[in-house]
Amino acid sequence: xxxxxxxxxxxxxxxxxxxxxxxxxxxxxxxxxxxxxxxxxxxxxxxxxxxxxxxxxxxxxxxxxxxxxxxxxxxxxxxxxxxxxxxxxxxxxxxxxxxxxxxxxxxxxxxxxxxxxxxxxxxxxxxxxxxxxxxxxxxxxxxxxxxxxxxxxxxxxxxxxxxxxxxxxxxxxxxxxxxxxxxxxxxxxxxxxxxxxxxxxxxxxxxxxxxxxxxxxxxxxxxxxxxxxxxxxxxxxxxxxxxxxxxxxxxxxxxxxxxxxxxxxxxxxxxxxx
Numbered sequence: 001x002x003x004x005x006x007x008x009x010x011x012x013x014x015x016x017x018x019x020x021x022x023x024x025x026x027x028x029x030x031x032x033x034x035x036x037x038x039x040x041x042x043x044x045x046x047x048x049x050x051x052x053x054x055x056x057x058x059x060x061x062x063x064x065x066x067x068x069x070x071x072x073x074x075x076x077x078x079x080x081x082x083x084x085x086x087x088x089x090x091x092x093x094x095x096x097x098x099x100x101x102x103x104x105x106x107x108x109x110x111x112x113x114x115x116x117x118x119x120x121x122x123x124x125x126x127x128x129x130x131x132x133x134x135x136x137x138x139x140x141x142x143x144x145x146x147x148x149x150x151x152x153x154x155x156x157x158x159x160x161x162x163x164x165x166x167x168x169x170x171x172x173x174x175x176x177x178x179x180x181x182x183x184x185x186x187x188x189x190x191x192x193x194x195x196x197x198x199x200x201x202x203x204x205x206x207x208x209x210x211x212x213x214x215x216x217x218x219x220x221x222x223x224x225x226x227x228x229x230x231x232x233x234x235x236x237x238x239x240x241x242x243x244x245x246x247x248x249x250x251x252x253x254x255x256x257x258x259x260x261x262x263x264x265x266x267x268x269x270x271x272x273x274x
Contacts, residue, residue, distance in 0.1 A: 023063035140197030148175025166225025173218035
């Protein structure tokens with residue numbers, strides 16, 4: 001049985017649980033990417049803030065719902081890194097926070113306009129579908145492709161435009177690569193609790209090489225579409241190849257962090273070259 005995952009005052013413990021259960025790292029990465037895309041699109045400051053806020057609240061709902069839905073599985077696997085798996089964890093507080101975030105996400109999304117709002121809500125629903133069961137199927141990659149690809153359309157639709165073709169294509173590929181690597185450290189725990197998504201079916205030896213290939217193709221799509229100056233293309237390409245090598249050879253969370261780095265390189269390319 002797992003023990004308490006938080007220390008300090010009760011309020012501090014609850015705050016730490018809320019942050020940890022939100023999957024703060026990936027949520028922050030997606031939010032930052034959204035901000036970079038908003039800058040690339042040249043959104044008005046007020047619209048950019050609204051887009052970022054909508055995406056952040058959506059990411060919070062995804063993270064909190066994931067840990068709430070997986071609580072029993074995490075307890076069975078002895079996941080001490082999952083605060084909601086601990087005895088006495090503030091489950092009710094997280095449920096309330098998740099509900100508030102859902103309402104905030106809906107309001108902020110629709111404030112962007114009907115088209116952008118509905119697309120964003122669809123990307124969040126896609127991520128929830130992963131949490132609700134698609135993660136355990138061969139189709140586990142689909143929500144990542146749809147959610148990441150759709151996010152680019154949210155940014156441009158908020159400005160009344162369709163995204164350039166390489167935005168959703170490149171982002172969808174980045175999402176698939178991130179999915180493959182995100183589960184790599186949890187393969188044993190997932191296998192013990194019956195989760196067999198696409199990465200599990202590929203097996204630990206093939207996940208990293210396949211993910212690296214997907215991420216490199218994603219970067220090639222962005223370079224082709226953005227067409228930055230040659231010097232910038234060479235520098236970005238070199239950075240992506242180095243990070244892809246970390247994806248293949250790294251251990252623990254390093255491959256996933258490297259994947260996030262590739263995504264940030266691609267986002268910066270969009271900002272500079274657009």
